[in-house]
Amino acid sequence: MDKHTHHHEGGSSCHELLEGLSLYLDGDAEESLCREIEYHMKDCENCRVVVNTLAKTVELYHEHGKTQMPQEAKQRLFIALDLGDYMSSSE
């Protein structure tokens, strides 16, 4: 956007719309902002890429960003907390 910031006729610049993109992706943006972003993206390829890859970034981290605690670490935790007698039967 630094190299292609521009105003579309009657619309907002890429830079102006950038701030509202997370609200837009989270469904928290006002309808007028949604319309502006969608109108802008129609003929701004870079903004379209930014919106799509931003959404994909959020999705990837949500679906694949968690790290499960290793079972051995969980066992050590229960023992350290003096809860060894209460470990669930799966462990």
Place this chain on the structure above:
Amino acid sequence: MTEHPTTAEQIDLDRLRSGDKAAFAQVVELYADRLYNLALKVSGDPFEAEDILQEAFISAYKNISRFEGRSNVGTWLYRITYNTALMRQRKKQPDTVSIDEPVQIDSGDMLPRQFFDWCCIPEKDLLTGEAIEYMGEAIQLLPESLKPVFILRDIEGLSTAEVGDTLDISTAAVKSRLHRARLFLRERLSEYFAERAAA
């Protein structure tokens, strides 16, 4: 042996507050994975994450009688775990930036510079083991003021209000920091996928 706890709503707060060990064990079972994920991503070290978790749960157990129930147990535990991680980090690196300090990022740093379109690459090609590892490394590059907001909101799935409650910052600050964190990570992933495509 205990039954698997299922939801936060099933936790017996009265038993918990009275110091009942079985009730506490259920809480540990229910939240250990989620809190470990936070501790690991904040510290970037699995051994440190274990120590953070032990210390946080010990602190929670000691202070359980003071839990007022205004927030839910999960939010309360996330807060204790994050504060424990931060305190340990400050002991090791006294110049660590606090979550409540202003975000020291030039707005120019958040402007997108990568326009490689990787969003529609099929996930089986996109998500190699190396890519998942890189995603973890990219989180470690996040400024400290943005990292916990992103972990709690986008990875752990807490609501904006819960994140604000956990970190003791306003919902406006949560939204603003979350957006900056997302832009930052999008940029890192775009660099990574562009480089990989060019190789």
